[in-house]
Every structure is written in structure tokens, then in C-alpha cells.
Amino acid sequence: MFREQRLGEISEEILDYLSSRRADQRILHADLLTDRAHLLMLKERGLVAEELSNKILSALDEIETGLPLGEGEDIHEAIEAAVIARVGPEGGRMHTGRSRNDEVATCIRLALREELLGLMAEELSFIRTLLCLAGEHKESIIPGFTHTQHAQPTTLAHHLLAHADAAFRDLARLKDAYKRVNQSPLGAAAFASTGFQIDRARTCELLGFEGLVENSMDAVSSRDFILEVLAALSIAMVNLSRLAEELILWSSSEFGYLELDNLYASTSSIMPQKKNPDTAELARARSGSVIGSLMAALSICKALPMSYNRDLQEVTPHLWRSLDWTRSTVRILAGCLSTLHFHLERLEESSALGFSTATELADSLVRITGMPFRTAHSIVGRAAASGGRPELSQMDSISLEIAGFAVSEAGFSEEDLRRALDPRGNVALRANTGGPAPEEVGRMIAERWASIAAEESLLGERRKRVDGAAEALLSQGRPGVKEHEG
Known part of the structure; x- marks a missing residue:
């Protein structure tokens, strides 16, 4: 049984303390893709025989379809142990020329890449919901606030569009982070590369990465790509929390501006008249949880010397939790918006309060x-x-x-x-760029729809590249499939 060598006996408590198996379930598929890409490259470079490569590939296929994994303090050990159990000691050749350090860094990037593609698609759906609502309410007069006090009249479309534009910036930050996530560290080995004549560009191509994290020390020890994503998630959750706060306030009897659908609210256990905005309240709270994950990750990484340190194992759980919280919050708030009911008469009546004109x-x-x-x-x-x-x-x-x-x-x-x-007349006069006048808001909405189309096209291209690379990789090395010539 393969296991990292220890200097002496080790207790089960220490093994459990060191283990990352629970968190590693998130990267199982990514690990198997990484194994396949590395193995195929080794075969092409003459470092692993074709017959052995095919046996190892078959074992990896069985693991993918549910072959139970054995012991191991992390998923990488467990997969290798399962391969060796199926193929014999020669199965260990799949690890030639690499370390767990570059392997885990690659797996995290692959899994994170997939999560980001999903989140960006959900952000676009959320923005579409806001734009649809805005298109319905270009003429709906509402109060605008500063310092939570009545300030000037505006329109519901203008207000919703402000949230949409914030979400567009959240999407832009995720897109920018994606470029730095989608870089391959594979082949860096422990940190000082390897004496085997491997081909890093080939594994980069096989895994659908857009480039290399070139310096081998930087490749295994850097987690700034995680910090960048966590920062983008934190900002996105802050923006979502602002929307959630308005859903909470506006649904209160003091405001009376909207009513949430029953699916997104609950009743009190003791007060039968209550309708509590629970989903919006949890969205508001989870923004704090994501910010906390960012602070934790920054604190873990802030003083680590080069190169790899085991501390980095503690960073990734914060990433996965924050992604789960952010993605679910985006979906939930999109659902809240698409099903809620605005009290338009109350909103227009309130627009003139506090001498807002x-x-x-x-x-x-x-x-x-x-x-x-x-x-x-x-x-x-x-x-x-x-x-x-x-x-x-x-x-x-x-x-x-x-x-x-x-x-x-x-x-x-x-x-x-x-x-x-007159509040309506006030709004009509404000037709400058970005103002709430209906015709100006209509122009902005039309431009945002065009931006949505462009973003969906870009996201589709990225999805096609990633899925195409995975499909090609899964077919490589099988009998009857033409091998790469390079």
C-alpha cells in the first residue's frame, strides 16, 4: 500500500489531522483528468510503455465509474493505490516525473475552472432576470434614497439597472480571474522541475489550459489565484447582500413596496401573521461567511516562504465553501426577483414623500x-x-x-x-447619460442585452474549449484512436 513515508509510527488521530480526503472529493474528476494527461504525455515521450499505459488508463476508467478507493491521506494517494492494486507495482510509473505538489495545484485549477464557468453562467442568468424586470418598469416611479432617507424620485427600472451593472462588474472580475486560474502548473514536480524529459506544453494542451505557470517554484507554491477568486466572490456577495437588504426592507410593513413569493419566505413558529424573508436574510449573512473565508485564506498565505508548505491544504476548503455559498445565493436571489410582486401604487405614492422633489x-x-x-x-x-x-x-x-x-x-x-x-415630471427631465428618464433607461437596457449576448458567446467559447479538451483526452490512448504526433 502506497503511503507517504513517515519517520516513525503514526497514530490514527494524526493521520486524520493530516488527511484532506473529505475536501478532496471536489477534485476527484480533475485528478483523474490530470493522471490521464500526464500518463499520455509519458507514453508519447517513451517514459511509459504503451501496454502499461493502456492498463493504467483502464484502471483510471474503473475509478471514474465507481471503483472503491483504498486508504490514503489524500485523493492522490488513494487513486494511485487503487491503480497499483489493479495493475501491480508497475502502475506506480504513472507518477514518473511529477509530485503531489504540482498534481494538486493542477487539480485545484481544473476544478475551480469548472466552478467558475458555472458561476459565470449563473451570473448571466441573474443579470437577465434584472434586465427583464427593468424592461417592464421603465415608467414605474419609485422613491430614491440616500442615507436611507427619501431623496429624489426615480424609476424601478433605473434602480434595478443599478444592481444589474454591479453584477456585470462582478462578472468581469470573475472573467479576469479565470484567465489566471486557467494556467497549467503540471510538470513543475515538487518545485525544482524533474530530470525526466517531460513535455509541459503537451499536458497543458491536453487539459485545455491557456498557458503555463512557467516558474516551477511559483507553480506549486502560489495560491494567489485562489485569493483572487475569493476576493471576486466577496465583492460579488457584498453586491448581492445589498440587494438582499433591500428585499428585506422593502417587504416590511413600514415600506410595503413588495411581497416575496411564498417559496422564498417563511412563517413564524408562533406569530401566524408573519411572512419572514428568510432566503434574503441568509443571502445577507452568507456574504459575511465568504468575506470570512477570504480573510482566513489571506491569513494562511501571508507569510509562507517558498516553496510548497502544507499550510496550503487549509486554503482550498475555504474556496469550495465560498463558491457553494456564492453560486447558491446568485440562484436564490434570481428566483426571489423573478417571482416577487411590486406594489407599484405604494411605490409611486411614496416617491413624493419627504419633499423629494x-x-x-x-x-x-x-x-x-x-x-x-x-x-x-x-x-x-x-x-x-x-x-x-x-x-x-x-x-x-x-x-x-x-x-x-x-x-x-x-x-x-x-x-x-x-x-x-411632480415626481413623474422630475424623472422625465433627467435624460442625461445614465439618468432615470424612461427613454435613457431604455437605451441602457438595450445595450446591456447586447452585452449579455457577447458575454454568452465568450462563455460558450470557453466552455467548448474545456469540454473539447476533456473529450479529446478521454479518447486518447484507446485502440483505434490516432495518437498525437509531436
Whole structure:
């Protein structure tokens, strides 16, 4: 039975402490792909005979289809032990010219690559949900907030589009991280390469990587690609948490802006009238868990000398948990959005509360009377302090005191006042780039749909490359299959 050599007897407790078998289940398929690619390269380089290579490949096939693995402190030992049990001692030649150090680094990258492709597809689905909702609500007037206080009227589409744009940036960070994840460390061996004449470019090609992590020391000891992904996940979860917080607040009786579908809420165990936004609350909480994983991984990696250190074993569980939390949160919040009900009348009614049209009233005074904005700001601020909807006579009185003339004498009419105080009119005026005016929001939505199409095309190309490499690798080395010539 193959096992890493120890200096003396070792207890079961220590073996369990050292073991990564539970976490390694995430990389079983990736490990088998890595074994196949390395073995095929060894055969092509004349380092393993073809007959033996075929026997080892058959054993790997059996493991893939459920052959029980034996003992071993990690999945790599267990697979090799299972191969040796099937093939005999010669099965150990599959490990020629490599170390567990470069093997595990390769497996993590392969498994992570797959997770990122899945997450990016889910992000695109989430963004599509937001864009569909935004397209339905370009004319739906809602209150906009700063400091959680009524600020200015906007539209529901404008608000949803803000979340969509944040999600687009989350997607961009994942795409950028993917490029650095999809690099091959295989062939670096323990850290100082190997004396066997291997072909790193060939295994890179077989596994569908886009390039090499060239320096063999860097290849086995770096986990900054994990840190980068965890950072991207943390930012994405912070953005998702902001949306979750709004779902929680807006579904409360104090706001009354929306109602979650029963599938995404629960009742109280004691208060039958309650409808609790449990899924949104857990989404908000899990953002903290992902941030915690990032901090833990950074702390583990922060002072490790070159090259490989066993500490790195503790980093990957944080990665897998964070990916699970992020992917499920993206899916759950997409479901929340697609099934919720907005109380549009309540939203529009609320849009005028707190004198939210005050900014447009000040702007109108500037445009019509020519007074400086700061003067207009002071006039409207005085009117707001008195409470209620201002009348033109009140505006004249305040203006005489502050500016030295009545606004009505400078051309500001009752109709101008009415228009300035109308939330819908406020929104319509704000047609500058990125503003909430319906036609401008419509333009932004159309552009985002075009971006979605481009992103889906790129993701499809990456998926095709990865799946094509895996399919080609699984077929290589079988009787009747033309071998690589290189």
C-alpha cells in the first residue's frame, strides 16, 4: 500500500489531522483528468510503455465509474493505490516525473475552472432576470434614497439597472480571474522541475489550459489565484447582500413596496401573521461567511516562504465553501426577483414623500429666474423647513427675503411650481447619460442585452474549449484512436 513515508509510527488521530480526503472529493474528476494527461504525455515521450499505459488508463476508467478507493491521506494517494492494486507495482510509473505538489495545484485549477464557468453562467442568468424586470418598469416611479432617507424620485427600472451593472462588474472580475486560474502548473514536480524529459506544453494542451505557470517554484507554491477568486466572490456577495437588504426592507410593513413569493419566505413558529424573508436574510449573512473565508485564506498565505508548505491544504476548503455559498445565493436571489410582486401604487405614492422633489424645484428656479443655484437651494430649504407643499406666495415671500425679489416677478409661475413638484415630471427631465428618464433607461437596457449576448458567446467559447479538451483526452490512448504526433 502506497503511503507517504513517515519517520516513525503514526497514530490514527494524526493521520486524520493530516488527511484532506473529505475536501478532496471536489477534485476527484480533475485528478483523474490530470493522471490521464500526464500518463499520455509519458507514453508519447517513451517514459511509459504503451501496454502499461493502456492498463493504467483502464484502471483510471474503473475509478471514474465507481471503483472503491483504498486508504490514503489524500485523493492522490488513494487513486494511485487503487491503480497499483489493479495493475501491480508497475502502475506506480504513472507518477514518473511529477509530485503531489504540482498534481494538486493542477487539480485545484481544473476544478475551480469548472466552478467558475458555472458561476459565470449563473451570473448571466441573474443579470437577465434584472434586465427583464427593468424592461417592464421603465415608467414605474419609485422613491430614491440616500442615507436611507427619501431623496429624489426615480424609476424601478433605473434602480434595478443599478444592481444589474454591479453584477456585470462582478462578472468581469470573475472573467479576469479565470484567465489566471486557467494556467497549467503540471510538470513543475515538487518545485525544482524533474530530470525526466517531460513535455509541459503537451499536458497543458491536453487539459485545455491557456498557458503555463512557467516558474516551477511559483507553480506549486502560489495560491494567489485562489485569493483572487475569493476576493471576486466577496465583492460579488457584498453586491448581492445589498440587494438582499433591500428585499428585506422593502417587504416590511413600514415600506410595503413588495411581497416575496411564498417559496422564498417563511412563517413564524408562533406569530401566524408573519411572512419572514428568510432566503434574503441568509443571502445577507452568507456574504459575511465568504468575506470570512477570504480573510482566513489571506491569513494562511501571508507569510509562507517558498516553496510548497502544507499550510496550503487549509486554503482550498475555504474556496469550495465560498463558491457553494456564492453560486447558491446568485440562484436564490434570481428566483426571489423573478417571482416577487411590486406594489407599484405604494411605490409611486411614496416617491413624493419627504419633499423629494426639492432638488428639481431649486433647479427650476435657476433655469427660469436665473438666480444662482446656492440662492435657490436656500429658498427651497427654507420652504422645506416650514413643512407641507409650498405655495407660490410662500416662495415669493422667502425669495424676497433671501434674493431681494419675488420669484413670480422673475417669471416663475404656478404651472412651473406644479411641474417641479411632480415626481413623474422630475424623472422625465433627467435624460442625461445614465439618468432615470424612461427613454435613457431604455437605451441602457438595450445595450446591456447586447452585452449579455457577447458575454454568452465568450462563455460558450470557453466552455467548448474545456469540454473539447476533456473529450479529446478521454479518447486518447484507446485502440483505434490516432495518437498525437509531436
